[in-house]
Amino acid sequence: MEKNKTSLTMSQAVKIYNGSSLPFLTLQFTCILTVMYVVTIAFFFLMTCAERGFAAAREELFESFMSNMYLAICGGFGVAVVSVQTFEKKLPGGKFFRSVKGGFDTYKKVRTALLLSVIIGICLYIGIIGALNAVVPIMNYGAATCVSVAVFLLLGVGIVNLISVIKNDLARTVLSFMQMFVLSVVGVFIVHITKGELGIVHIIAAILGIVLIPVSHKLMLASYRKRRWNT
Amino acid sequence: MRSKLRGRKLLYHYCAFATALIGANGAGKTTLIDILCGVTGKTSGEAAYFGSLTDIDDDSLRNRIGYCSSANFFPMDWTLKTIANSMELGFDNFDRARFAELCKRFKLGDPAANKQKKLIKLSDGNKMRTYLAAVLARDTELLVLDEPASSLDPLARDLLCDIFREYLSERDGERSVLFSTHNIADMEFATDHAIFMAHGQVIEQGFVEDLKQKYVLVHGDGMIADKAKPLMLSFTGNRTSFEGIALAENTDMLRSYDTAVEVPTLQQLSVGILRKAEENGEK
Numbered sequence: 001m002e003k004n005k006t007s008l009t010m011s012q013a014v015k016i017y018n019g020s021s022l023p024f025l026t027l028q029f030t031c032i033l034t035v036m037y038v039v040t041i042a043f044f045f046l047m048t049c050a051e052r053g054f055a056a057a058r059e060e061l062f063e064s065f066m067s068n069m070y071l072a073i074c075g076g077f078g079v080a081v082v083s084v085q086t087f088e089k090k091l092p093g094g095k096f097f098r099s100v101k102g103g104f105d106t107y108k109k110v111r112t113a114l115l116l117s118v119i120i121g122i123c124l125y126i127g128i129i130g131a132l133n134a135v136v137p138i139m140n141y142g143a144a145t146c147v148s149v150a151v152f153l154l155l156g157v158g159i160v161n162l163i164s165v166i167k168n169d170l171a172r173t174v175l176s177f178m179q180m181f182v183l184s185v186v187g188v189f190i191v192h193i194t195k196g197e198l199g200i201v202h203i204i205a206a207i208l209g210i211v212l213i214p215v216s217h218k219l220m221l222a223s224y225r226k227r228r229w230n231t
Numbered sequence: 232m233r234s235k236l237r238g239r240k241l242l243y244h245y246c247a248f249a250t251a252l253i254g255a256n257g258a259g260k261t262t263l264i265d266i267l268c269g270v271t272g273k274t275s276g277e278a279a280y281f282g283s284l285t286d287i288d289d290d291s292l293r294n295r296i297g298y299c300s301s302a303n304f305f306p307m308d309w310t311l312k313t314i315a316n317s318m319e320l321g322f323d324n325f326d327r328a329r330f331a332e333l334c335k336r337f338k339l340g341d342p343a344a345n346k347q348k349k350l351i352k353l354s355d356g357n358k359m360r361t362y363l364a365a366v367l368a369r370d371t372e373l374l375v376l377d378e379p380a381s382s383l384d385p386l387a388r389d390l391l392c393d394i395f396r397e398y399l400s401e402r403d404g405e406r407s408v409l410f411s412t413h414n415i416a417d418m419e420f421a422t423d424h425a426i427f428m429a430h431g432q433v434i435e436q437g438f439v440e441d442l443k444q445k446y447v448l449v450h451g452d453g454m455i456a457d458k459a460k461p462l463m464l465s466f467t468g469n470r471t472s473f474e475g476i477a478l479a480e481n482t483d484m485l486r487s488y489d490t491a492v493e494v495p496t497l498q499q500l501s502v503g504i505l506r507k508a509e510e511n512g513e514k
Contacts, residue, residue, distance in 0.1 A: 008320065012320050015316060015317065015320055016317045016320045016321045017317075019306075019309055019313035019316060019317055089270065089271075091303070092303035092304075092305065092306045092307045093303070093304070093305050093306035093309075094303075095265070095270050095298075095300040095303075095304060096300075096304050096305055096321075098269065098270045099268055099269065099270055099293065099298045100293075100317075100321035100322065101290050101293060101294070101320075101321055101322055101323065102290065103269060103288050103293070104288075106321075229272075230269070230270060230271050230272035231271070231272065
């Protein structure tokens with residue numbers, strides 16, 4: 001008997017759950033983060049410029065690690081927002097999602113697609129800001145910061161998956177946001193401490209992230225099916 | 232089944248009929264429906280569908296059942312267009328044209344229109360109409376609806392009864408409807424068979440016409456209440472009058488006490504049966 005295996009692609013599964021396709025979702029995620037970063041930085045720069053002039057604004061924003069920090073926080077916030085989405089039965093759409101073709105298999109595809117979307121989205125976001133920094137320097141140790149933040153955000157994705165096995169919604173959400181904030185800030189500070197050098201810490205974090213993401217994703221799905229899917 | 236539901240076996244094998252699941256709040260109606268539709272997992276017991284199918288995770292079975300819950304069935308930021316896109320992928324038997332036709336019938340607008348309202352901006356009644364249009368646009372053999380009439384106005388309830396009748400007659404006896412309801416009076420026209428639930432158990436079930444022959448509605452003067460009460464299943468009253476449900480086999484005896492005995496409506500029957508169950512539960 002055919003059980004729980006559907007011919008749905010990941011993009012189709014995402015369309016069932018979100019009404020939009022996977023590429024659109026990834027693009028949307030990247031755009032939101034990029035616009036959030038650019039608009040905020042531009043706003044602070046213009047405000048400081050109006051108050052204390054161009055040189056002071058440039059020093060305060062770009063040479064003080066503030067823009068680096070904001071790059072990390074923005075990314076961390078984005079990862080946490082997408083990762084805490086669990087499509088609970090009690091939430092709008094929860095019962096519909098449990099009744100569609102494939103059942104949990106479709107949910108699994110959606111979560112995997114969202115994970116890919118977050119990873120690609122984060123890389124694109126950091127890449128765009130990195131490219132922007134190459135044209136108009138807006139960050140201190142720009143290239144190193146971009147790599148460092150990307151590595152720590154990806155490690156954060158893995159840890160958020162692990163956190164999502166926590167059953168208490170509030171604790172899970174708070175912890176997810178807190179750890180994303182801490183990790184992204186660590187990513188910026190390490191570059192500050194090493195004066196723009198990427199080192200062993202980044203290699204370890206990258207390896208940990210690469211190993212942790214698939215493992216924690218599987219753990220998260222197994223735990224969700226057992227404890228939350230149809231209880 | 233989940234721990235909330237216990238006891239008797241529920242045999243529901245009445246094809247071509249609409250069955251109402253009736254019970255007080257917390258009786259286990261939604262839990263039963265959720266289990267039947269694979270939304271909630273069962274911890275014990277067995278559910279068999281269409282004769283021998285038992286695995287609700289099987290897509291071929293899911294496709295034959297049209298399920299809809301009473302509140303927030305779809306995400307609130309969805310529009311008719313999003314619903315159609317999602318349903319089309321989520322089920323093999325969703326018909327876009329039929330959905331558009333049902334939306335028109337329910338006065339919801341055109342799902343293909345460019346500008347559409349999100350569900351969150353619709354009234355509860357229109358949200359329910361949207362859910363119903365979506366589930367009815369699928370070519371299913373069994374409709375399982377959790378309180379479909381709860382937020383509908385009387386006209387829409389009437390339309391829902393008509394739609395049930397059309398649904399049942401379209402495939403010439405191959406389809407069935409199972410729905411839970413508290414609006415028994417409004418849905419009586421659409422109900423052929425009734426299942427009464429209390430405290431997670433099925434306490435009574437049967438065809439409405441059979442139940443109306445099994446039970447009678449008794450009412451009379453308060454002076455004779457003491458004599459009639461022992462023969463009645465449920466009883467409410469004061470010094471001046473009383474009313475309740477009794478078994479039809481006691482009709483002659485009750486008439487001899489000068490009481491009025493009538494055929495109950497489904498609403499009166501439900502109140503009597505559920506009141507009796509509540510009294511038994513309290514004991």
